[in-house]
Amino acid sequence: MTRRTVRIAMNGVTGRMGYRQHLVRSVLAIRDQGGLDLGDGDTLWPEPVLVGRRADALRAIADRHGLAHWTTDLDAVLADDTVTVYFDAQVTAARPDALRRAIAAGKHVYCEKPTATSLTDALDLARLARDAGVRSGVVQDKIFLPGLLKLKRLVDSGFFGRVLSVRGEFGYWVFEGDWQSAQRPSWNYRAEDGGGITADMLPHWEYVLRELLSPITSVQALTATHIPTRVDESGAPYRATADDSVYAVFQLADGTVAQINSSWAVRVARDELVEFQIDGTHGSAVAGLRDCRVQHRSVTPKPVWNPDLPTTEPFRAQWQQVPDNAEFDNGFKAQWELFLRHVALDTPWRWDLLAGARGVQLAELGLRSSAEGRRLDVPELTL
């Protein structure tokens, strides 16, 4: 058994996603399990080099986790030939510049979504990576969630018959920041900083629908900024220049109609923070982050509309849980492992910067659809 080390420059690890999901729950979790078994007798050992702007914050994280390497000098770490992978979970607006520098330095790149704030930048990054011959990856964590894996299993089994529609509800109340602190960073609510729920969530819905069913062919969206003023991390009020809700209808290549509401100004009356319902001719399913319930056509009740009588059917109780039938790992870690295998062994991989650009394209078209008040086609992207 040989241990192969892969040194990864990790930028943005002081942030919510960079620290919790990528450093702790993914890269350090892979080390906790003894590295990544490559299946050929070798083990891959990820060695993070923490990168950021604030030395004290980086040092504190490094000390907490017993890590030896951190730096505030991105150029120096990119010039280091022992570092072969660059990872980016910075605020979206800071990402394209850093990715360009990493690609120019010959690093394989892996990053959070959205890859950029404009399709022009997103496509440029994808072309640069292709031309430089480096491997690229973009986080598409939702398809690795247990609930969505179960949905995918149902689709693959033919459970639904002909799929008719998808209804998605995503969201929760994000506090304004005045009498209770906001649970999301303030840049999310400023368009000039790359914020906005359309830019944030439509990239997710792009790959979720593509991977579950088929690619999106059109989008009609209505965005809103329901909460116009918020209070930032320092207690100062600011104007929310970005959308905090988007109500979108998508047509898919297979004929499915998908409607997904995404909002940071909604109170949760669901079982989970995101839920998708798929209705098909033979059955329906409702999936959240973890659970998935089904109702087959053979057990579908026959309600009759009569508002004069109280509801007698326990509709929610008429659904059946889909069993796990597997152990589910953290979705971010599962995708990290696949990316590291792709880097080490050139295993098949489809979530590259072009896939990331598709998400940015959908977000851009969603915003335009709302601004122009019309439905827009979503052309298939190529490089």
Ligand SMILES: NC(=O)c1ccc[n+]([C@@H]2O[C@H](COP(=O)([O-])OP(=O)(O)OC[C@H]3O[C@@H](n4cnc5c(N)ncnc54)[C@H](O)[C@@H]3O)[C@@H](O)[C@H]2O)c1
């Ligand atoms: N995959 C997902 O489900 C998911 C969820 C949330 C956020 N994200 C994405 O992850 C990225 C980071 O989001 P987050 O919620 O962790 O944000 P965050 O504000 O918590 O962290 C941002 C990080 O970027 C760094 N940074 C670099 N330049 C900066 C600048 N000019 N201003 C402010 N911070 C700067 C910060 O130091 C910090 O490390 C975003 O691109 C976001 O869209 C993805």
